[in-house]
Amino acid sequence: MDVTALFLSRLQFAFTVSFHIIFPSFTIGLAAWLTMLEALHLVTGRPAYRVVFEFWLKIFGIAFGLGVVSGIVMAFEFGTNWSELSRMSGPIQGPLLTYETFTAFALEASFFGVLLFGRKRVAPWFYLLSTAMVALGTTLSAFWIMVNNSWMQVPVGYVIENGIFVPSDWAKIIFSPVVWVRFPHMLLACYLTGASCVAATGAWYLLRRVFEAEARIMLRMGLYLAAVLIPVQLFFGHLTGDYVHDEQPAKFAAIEGRWHDEQPASEVLIALPDQSVETNHYAISIPVLGSLIGSMSFTSKELGLTSFPPQDRPPVLIPFFAFRIMVGCGMIMLALAWLGTYLSLKGRIEQNRIFLWSTFLSFPLPYVAILTGWFTAEVGRQPWTVYGLLRTADAMTPFLTTRAATLSLIVFCAVYTLIFLFGLFYIYSLLRAGPAGHLVLPATDATPDRPMSVVKHPAVPHHPTAGE
């Protein structure tokens, strides 16, 4: 493939948005969980909830910070790299993102400070309210982003005037059925990410036989939540597939790895699709299941990729494999959550080290599932940016040079790699240090404290000039 400004811009957007989504998907779930913990603490007065709260709040702080700084990039990238898109669809996407920022971002950013530094400066009810406001903010943010992206997937409620997308029906745009299957799908994914990470941390502590009281809360709450939510998630995943089938048949065919129309259609479980000869190698497929999944029928005709002109077909490999990886991750998570719930109810979970190890090691699965899910959705939408209306090639800034695009990609790669590695390292050291014994510090300190300083071991002497 030629290295063009277009290719580099796509790479850059994919890289920056993939990097970004890792953090919100964790913090959205975590924020909701923190609110629950704080409420439980206020109601029951059990100190364990408070310990777990303070502990996860520190991790929330780092992840949230990384989400904020990488999110700002997204707000600018539409204009820098995709100026034609932002000019043409600005009247629709701009107001949606304005609502995102206004309702959500302002809410999170303002109360986030209170959450991290204000415990002793505000009344308990206001602190709980601040926690809830941060959680609400993250959720609203996800909502508007999903409205925006869903409009790009299935544009509705618009007319085209002088090459500009002019909104004609905002209710249609916001209450589009596509939004209302994709938003729950994403929100559940975030809750599952939070639940998996919390459960994995609990399992890790139990394996190391440290912080066992807190670990039990983490493991149980995480697993129970996942056990209930994953089936719901599969249901919304299926509904999302339905909209793709009806609204984006070319994407659906790519996900299914279906090259030619079939009636009734088979379902390709796994294969190696080959775009050059328009066929699958080493395919394992089940007859009729394709029609059943696509149209809930034993006889329906399902479209293949060759029914679409070559210039309107998405690439096949990425959506095909990304989708299967996402589903695979979901299935493993479901098995773990149900098995864990069973073991927990039987009271055998802490003896089962194999299970604890599996739970611990499974924490990347929700991230992999979210990323591959988005790869399926976004790569599958190609060659369109606004599906069926504006091609990605026409959406780019017309005068963007390869040199400028290369430079910006290098800058983003360098900066993101740096902050990702260190962010990961600091989160790891926080997790490793664990929750116990650090409750008193943030609570008694009445100044605008720093969240990170709390975990420092007071026994280790620290010289201010060290490292200079």
Place this chain on the structure above:
Amino acid sequence: MMIFWVAVLAISTLLYVLLDGLDLGVGIIFGVTRDEAKRDIMMTAVTPIWDGNETWLIVTGVVLWGAFPLVYASLLSAFYLPLIIMLAGLILRGVAFEFRHKAKRMRWLWDWSFAGGSFVAAFAQGLTVGALVEGLRFANGHYVGGEFGWLSPFAVLCGIGLCIGYMLLGAAWLVRKCETDVREIAYRQIPVLSIALLVFLVVVFAYALVEHLPVMDRWLERPYLLFFPAVGAAAAVTLAMSVRERQDGLPFFMVVLIFAAAFCTLAISFWPYMIPFAITIEAAAAPHASLAFMFWGAGLFVFPLMLLYTAVNYRVFRGKVRQGPTRTEQY
């Protein structure tokens, strides 16, 4: 409706410049301070507020996109490289708040990223404003200036000027928030920075005169514009007096007034253009359906709420930063 969104855009831009300006300024001052204990206090003075402050940049960005998509598309793509650099700076500055106190051996890296990121972001912002004042090359409403169309001595000068301005704002904030030695350092910096800023303004003015920048004509056509520099001058005098009498509370508001005066001068000299002298507000405005949709929710209800949140946040963290606990934690 259009005027409403121009006003929202102006308010959020001004708030961004004032609020994030103060923490970028503190970041740059942090860079020229050697003592780690003083650095700790400086950072603590902005830690609870920087995130909310930076949000106003996003507010500006999305309002621009929603209400004036043509300007958003043209400006952001024309300023491709400076904006990428600014974003990189803001990222490095932002993560430093989270990372610096976690780090032991690597603390120098986050010291550097806090100060360097603040400087780069401030410089890039000044640069873009300078380039905008000088005028970007547009033909038929499309940017034709090329990859480096924003680069000029004048723009670089404005980049440096904004760094000085932000440092002044930061110093005034430190005076307000800190005690003893940090406050003393800041008090000593204010006169130096004020004089540097004055020199900058004189040079800019001379440059504009020599180069016959189109903005200059505006000043001749609209003599009432002189009201704002007059306000700025009055604020500068009050600033000098309050610094001499060591009134901790006052300098910050005087610097804010100076910034507001400069901002209003610029904004009104641009009117009715958004990108001087290529794209007018009228031409850039989104269709009525977009502006009205934004107005009846985000504009009318949420925007005042956002101002309220900001006020609440500043109220929660009012008062001087105490130094004691910072030290006890370290040892």
